[in-house]
Every structure is written in structure tokens, then in C-alpha cells.
Amino acid sequence: MNALVMKSSFKRMEVNERFRKYRPPGSFKCGKVSVKLWWKYAYDSIVGEVVRPQREFWYRIWDYRLYFSPGTVILLTCAAVWCH
Numbered sequence: 150m151n152a153l154v155m156k157s158s159f160k161r162m163e164v165n166e167r168f169r170k171y172r173p174p175g176s177f178k179c180g181k182v183s184v185k186l187w188w189k190y191a192y193d194s195i196v197g198e199v200v201r202p203q204r205e206f207w208y209r210i211w212d213y214r215l216y217f218s219p220g221t222v223i224l225l226t227c228a229a230v231w232c233h
């Protein structure tokens with residue numbers, strides 16, 4: 150039983166390590182300020198780890214499509230032929 154508890158503890162530590170940078174400073178306290186901080190922590194964690202990486206991926210695709218659009222490719226090939 151101890152090995153299973155230890156395994157789950159290490160798994161929890163591994164997950165918490167990813168989100169530690171978003172964690173609010175201080176201890177667990179009750180009150181409006183603390184609740185707001187913890188909700189901000191939850192929001193920042195999801196946005197920082199899930200939403201932003203996907204958005205950056207689509208920006209790279211968009212830049213690629215703009216760079217290699219048919220008009221751009223024709224202009225680049227004409228410029229390369231004309232310069233040589």
C-alpha cells in the first residue's frame with residue numbers, strides 16, 4: 150500500500166511542477182482576496198499551458214501560408230530568375 154501512495158504522491162508532484170509558476174504566493178487563506186487569487190491561478194494555468202501554445206501554433210501556420218501564397222512564390226521565383 151505504501152508504494153501505491155508514494156507513486157500517486159510523485160505523480161501529483163509532477164503535475165504540480167508544471168503549474169507552480171502560476172501559483173499565487175502565500176498560504177491557503179480564506180477570504181475574498183484569496184479566492185480571487187486562486188481563480189486567477191486556475192485561469193492562468195489553463196491559458197498558459199493549453200490555449201497559448203495552440204494559438205502560437207496557428208500563428209506559425211498563418212505566417213507560413215502568407216509567405217508561400219501563390220503570389221509570393223511567383224514574385225520570389227521571378228526575382229530569383231531576374232537577379233541571376
